[in-house]
Amino acid sequence: MEDNEHKTDSRRGFLKKISTGSILAASGLAFSSLSSCKNKSTEKTTLLTPDGKLVQVPNSEIEAMEHLYHGAPPKEARKGIPGKKFVMVVDLSKCKNARKCVQACDKHHNLTPDRPYIKVLEMQDNEESSPYWMPKKCFQCDNPPCVKVCPVGATFKRTDGIVLIDNERCIGCRFCMAACPYSARVFNWGNPPEGKLDIPYSPETSLPSKHGTVAKCDFCPDMLRQDKLPHCVSACPNGVIYFGNELEDAVTNGEETVRLSTLLRDKAGYRYMEELGTKPRVYYLPPVDRLFPFEKENSENKTS
Amino acid sequence: MKTTIINIIWILKISWSLLFIFFNFHMVLGQEDESMEDAKIALDFVADTDSKFIVATATNSNNEPIEDLELYFYVKRSFSNLPIGDIFNATDENGTVKIEFPNDLPGDSEGNVTILVKVIDSDLYNDLTIETIKKWGVPSLPPDQFQEKRSLWAAAANAPIPLILIISALIFSIWFIIFYIIYMFFKISKIEIINSKSY
Amino acid sequence: MSKQGEHKQEFNDRREKDLLRHILKTSLSYKLWVGFLILVILIGTYGYYRQLKYGLIVTAMRDYTSWGIYISNFVFFVAISLVGSLFSSILKLNKNEWSKPLTRISEIIAVSAIICAIVIIIVDMGRPDRFFYVIKYLRIQSPIIWDVIIISTYLVISLILLYTSLLPDVALCRDRLTAVPKWKKKLYRIMAINWHNDPKQVAMLQKVTKILAISVLPVAFAIHTVTSWLFATTWRPGWDSTNLGPYFVSGAFMAGAAAIIIAMYFIRKFINLNAYITESHFDKMGKLLVLLSLVYLYFNINEYLGPAFKMVGVEGEHITELFVGKYAPMYWFVQLGGLVLPIVLLLFKGMRRSLPISIISTFIILGAWFKRFLIVIPSLQHPYLPIQGVDESYLHYNPTWEEWTITLASFAWFLLIITVLIKLFPIIPIQKHEHVSKRHPILNFQK
Numbered sequence: 037m038e039d040n041e042h043k044t045d046s047r048r049g050f051l052k053k054i055s056t057g058s059i060l061a062a063s064g065l066a067f068s069s070l071s072s073c074k075n076k077s078t079e080k081t082t083l084l085t086p087d088g089k090l091v092q093v094p095n096s097e098i099e100a101m102e103h104l105y106h107g108a109p110p111k112e113a114r115k116g117i118p119g120k121k122f123v124m125v126v127d128l129s130k131c132k133n134a135r136k137c138v139q140a141c142d143k144h145h146n147l148t149p150d151r152p153y154i155k156v157l158e159m160q161d162n163e164e165s166s167p168y169w170m171p172k173k174c175f176q177c178d179n180p181p182c183v184k185v186c187p188v189g190a191t192f193k194r195t196d197g198i199v200l201i202d203n204e205r206c207i208g209c210r211f212c213m214a215a216c217p218y219s220a221r222v223f224n225w226g227n228p229p230e231g232k233l234d235i236p237y238s239p240e241t242s243l244p245s246k247h248g249t250v251a252k253c254d255f256c257p258d259m260l261r262q263d264k265l266p267h268c269v270s271a272c273p274n275g276v277i278y279f280g281n282e283l284e285d286a287v288t289n290g291e292e293t294v295r296l297s298t299l300l301r302d303k304a305g306y307r308y309m310e311e312l313g314t315k316p317r318v319y320y321l322p323p324v325d326r327l328f329p330f331e332k333e334n335s336e337n338k339t340s
Numbered sequence: 341m342k343t344t345i346i347n348i349i350w351i352l353k354i355s356w357s358l359l360f361i362f363f364n365f366h367m368v369l370g371q372e373d374e375s376m377e378d379a380k381i382a383l384d385f386v387a388d389t390d391s392k393f394i395v396a397t398a399t400n401s402n403n404e405p406i407e408d409l410e411l412y413f414y415v416k417r418s419f420s421n422l423p424i425g426d427i428f429n430a431t432d433e434n435g436t437v438k439i440e441f442p443n444d445l446p447g448d449s450e451g452n453v454t455i456l457v458k459v460i461d462s463d464l465y466n467d468l469t470i471e472t473i474k475k476w477g478v479p480s481l482p483p484d485q486f487q488e489k490r491s492l493w494a495a496a497a498n499a500p501i502p503l504i505l506i507i508s509a510l511i512f513s514i515w516f517i518i519f520y521i522i523y524m525f526f527k528i529s530k531i532e533i534i535n536s537k538s539y
Numbered sequence: 540m541s542k543q544g545e546h547k548q549e550f551n552d553r554r555e556k557d558l559l560r561h562i563l564k565t566s567l568s569y570k571l572w573v574g575f576l577i578l579v580i581l582i583g584t585y586g587y588y589r590q591l592k593y594g595l596i597v598t599a600m601r602d603y604t605s606w607g608i609y610i611s612n613f614v615f616f617v618a619i620s621l622v623g624s625l626f627s628s629i630l631k632l633n634k635n636e637w638s639k640p641l642t643r644i645s646e647i648i649a650v651s652a653i654i655c656a657i658v659i660i661i662v663d664m665g666r667p668d669r670f671f672y673v674i675k676y677l678r679i680q681s682p683i684i685w686d687v688i689i690i691s692t693y694l695v696i697s698l699i700l701l702y703t704s705l706l707p708d709v710a711l712c713r714d715r716l717t718a719v720p721k722w723k724k725k726l727y728r729i730m731a732i733n734w735h736n737d738p739k740q741v742a743m744l745q746k747v748t749k750i751l752a753i754s755v756l757p758v759a760f761a762i763h764t765v766t767s768w769l770f771a772t773t774w775r776p777g778w779d780s781t782n783l784g785p786y787f788v789s790g791a792f793m794a795g796a797a798a799i800i801i802a803m804y805f806i807r808k809f810i811n812l813n814a815y816i817t818e819s820h821f822d823k824m825g826k827l828l829v830l831l832s833l834v835y836l837y838f839n840i841n842e843y844l845g846p847a848f849k850m851v852g853v854e855g856e857h858i859t860e861l862f863v864g865k866y867a868p869m870y871w872f873v874q875l876g877g878l879v880l881p882i883v884l885l886l887f888k889g890m891r892r893s894l895p896i897s898i899i900s901t902f903i904i905l906g907a908w909f910k911r912f913l914i915v916i917p918s919l920q921h922p923y924l925p926i927q928g929v930d931e932s933y934l935h936y937n938p939t940w941e942e943w944t945i946t947l948a949s950f951a952w953f954l955l956i957i958t959v960l961i962k963l964f965p966i967i968p969i970q971k972h973e974h975v976s977k978r979h980p981i982l983n984f985q986k
Contacts, residue, residue: 114495116486118486119448119449119480119486120418150929150930151602151929151930152928155924155927155928155929156928157924157925157927157928158925158927159925172924179493180493181773181774183493184492184493184680184681184772185681185682185683185772185773186678186681187673187677187678187681187683187684187687188669188672188673188675188676188677188678189495189496189676189678190672190676192495193488193493193494195486195487195488205669205672205676206665206666206669207664207665207666207669207670207672207673208595208664208665208666208669209663209664209665209683210605210606210665211681211682211683211769213602213605214605214606214770214773214775214919215772215773215774217773217774217775217922217923218922218923218924219602219603219922219923219924219926221602222602223595223601223602223605223665224594224665225594225595225596225598225600225601226593226594226595226596227593227594227596247594247665248594248595248664248665248666249665249666250665263418263419264419265419279419280417280418280419281417281418281419283446283480283481284417284418284422284446285444285445285446286415286417286418286420286422288417288419288420290420293417293419293420293421293422293423294422295422295442295445297444309923312774492680493680494680495678496676496677496678496679496680499678499679499680500680503679503680504679507679507685507688511688511692514692514696514754514757514758515692517750517754518692518695518696518699520750521699521703521747521750521751522699524743524746524747525702525732525747527743528706528732528733528734528740528743528744529732529733529734530733531733531737531739531740532733533735533737
C-alpha cells in the first residue's frame, strides 16, 4: 500500500547523501548557472493566439499561460467529465500552513493575495484542544446551497461533482455568497486585477475574470481534463491534499496513492459541518499525531 | 539579504543535481553494458469463488527463477497508479510472488481494470512494466446514472415537478384574477350613457 | 328639495372644492419640495454613475459583508409597500368607515414603495446590464425568482388597486377640472375610460373592489414572506429561522402604518385637509399602530429569545454582538426607541394627537430602517468559518458616500412619486355615499 511513498523517501535520502558529498565540486558551477538562468527568463517565444495573431511571450510566462487554453467554453463546461466524480481529502495532521497551495492557486487563477480562493484557517475546536491549520477550498457540495439559490443558473453542478460559475451569465446578485455556509465565494467587486487577458473565457478556469460576478475555487477542471492534479494538490510540499475520482476509489497527493475508502475508514475522515446536509465532496482527516508543531509565525506564511 | 541567501542555496541545489545526473548517467550506461539484464515476468491470474490472486513468476534470460526480486503491483487510476498487494512483494526461491487482488476495487463500466506489474530500480535487472487488462473490477455505474435528476440544485430544465406545479398554479390563479379585473374595466368602458345621470 | 338633500348638495360641493383645490393651485413650497427631491436624485444618480463605471468596488460591501444597505433598503421598501393591503383589504373587509379617507394615501405609498424596491434591487446587482437574464435563464428553484414573480404581481395589483378607487374621481376630474393643461385633460380622459356613474358601472366597480380586497391580502403576505425567504433559506445566524416570515410581515405592517401617519400629517398640513384628516383619524391610527407594534414585539421576542437562551456557536456570537457588542447601540435604539417606547407612549391619549404621533412614527420608521440594517449586515459578519487572511476592509461595513447618496436618492424617488401622484389626483376619495348630518366637520370647519 505505502511502497510508493517508501520508495520516494529512500530516493530522497540517497539524493541528500550524494549532495552533501559534492558540495565542494558543485560550488564552482554557481556563477555559470546564475548567468544561464538570467538568459532563460528574458528569452521569448512566438505563439499563435486563438484568434490567429502571432505574439511574443517571455518564456517565464509560458507555463502560466499554457493551461488557459484547456478550459472548455461555457456551454461545454456545463457537462462535466464523463465517468468521474472528483473528491478531495485534506489531511489536517500534515498541514503546517506552508501556503504553497494558496500561492499556486492565486498564480493560476490570476488572483491577488488579499482575496484568494483557498484560505488556510487557524482553527481551534475548544479552549483546551490545540490549534491547527485547516486549508479550505470550495467543498463542491452534492447538495449545493449556492446552486439552489441561483436565479439564472449561472452557477451549476456538473455530473463530475464540480460546482462551477459561468461568469458570462452571472448577474451579480450575490445570493450564492449569502447561501454558502462555508464562505467559499468571492466577488469581483471591481475590474479584474490582471487588466485585459486576451483569451476566450472558460468557466473551467474562471479566466478572464469579469467584474460584477462571483468566483470561487473550481477544482481546476482544465487540469483534470488532462488527467493532471489540481494546482493546489501538486503544489503542497507536505502531501496534505489528496485528490481523486471517487468512482475509482483512489486518491493521490502526488506522491502516494491510497484507496479513498480505506483512508477515510482508517483515519476517521469527516466532512466539515455534516449536520448542514450539504454533502461536501471535500473530506478532512482529523489533526491527530501531527507532523509539525503549530506555529503561527511560519517563515513561509509571512510572505502572503 | 535573505533573498540572496535563498538564491545561492538554489544555485547550489541546481548544480548538485546537474552533477548528480551527470555521474548517474555514466554509472547507468556503464552498468548496462556489464551486469544489467532483462527479467521476464510471467503473470498468472487465479480467481477463486471469493478471492482473486495475481501470481507473478520472474525468470532471467536463462529461464532460471529469480529470487528476491522486488515487484510492484498497481491498478491504473485517473491521476496515478494505486498500489496493491503488500508493502514489499519479493519473489521467493521459485521466482514467484502471489498477491491478493482486492474484491471491491471499482473498474470501468464493464468492470475492466488495468493491472501493472513493474520492476523498478533493481540492482540487477532493467526497469520493466507489464500492462494487463482484466475484468476483475466492480463495474461502475452505467453512464445514464450520471444524468442530472430533478432537484432544487438542478438546472432550470430539471426543476422538481411539484415545485413547477405549485408555482404555476399560484401564478395562474392570481393572474387570472388580474386579467379578469382588466376585462371588467374593459367592460366598464364599453357601457354607454343610456339614462344619463350626472351626479 | 328636502333639508337632507340640501345638506348633501352643500356637502358634495364643498368636498369637491376642497379636494380638487390642490390639483389646480401649485404652491411655491410644492415647487421647492420637488426641486429638492430632484436635486437629491441627481446626486444619487452621480453616485450610481460612479458605481456603474467602477463596479460595486465603490461600495463598502466586500466578500463577507456581501449584502449592504441596498438590500436592507430593499427589504424596507417591500415592508412599506404592504400598507396598501392593510387599508384596502384588512380594514375594508372589517367595514371600518373611519379608514376610508386614508385608503388612497396608503395605496399611493404602496405603489411608490414597490417601484422603489424594484429600482433598488437593480442598483444592488453586480451586472445590471444582464437584468433580463432573470427572464431568459429563469430558474424556478431560486427564491429570487419567486420574489421577482411576486413583486411584479404585487406591483400590478397595487396599480389596479389604486386605479379602482381612483376611477370615479378621475372621471370627476375630467368633468370638473377645466382650467388644467391639455396633457392633464387628456390623461384624465384616457384614465376615466368612459366612466359616467352609470349604475351598471358602479355595480361592476364594486364587484372589482370586492375581488381585489380579498385577493390582495394573500399576495401582500406572500411578497414579504418570500422576501424573508431570501434570508430564511440560508444558514446565516439570525436568518436561519422559521419565524422569519411572520416576523417580516408584522414588522412591515407596523412600518407601513407609521409611514401613513407621517404622510397624513404632511398632506393635512400642506393641502389644508384638516377637515378630512382629523385628530380622530390620528387617534384611531395610533390605536391601530399600538396593536400592530404589539404583534411585531411578540415576533421580536420569539426571534431573539430562543437563540439568546441557547447561545449556540455563531448564533450566540451574533446575538452577543447585537445585545452588547458593536451593534448594541443601534440594536437598543431600534428595539426600545423604535418599538417598546412608541407602544408605551401611544397608550396615552395625548400622544395620539397629530404632532406627537407623527414624531413617534418618525422614530418607528427610523427604527424600521435600521432594524433591516441589523437583519442583513451583522448576520453576514458571523459566518461559520472564521474570517481570516483577508484585507482589513473586509471585516467592517461602513457604507460609502455612494451608497448613502443612492439610498437617499431612492427615498427621494419614493417621495417624488407620492408627491406627483398626490398632485395629479384627489388624495381623499371624493365620491362616497354616506349619511351627512348638519354637524359634519366638513360643513362646520372654521379655517
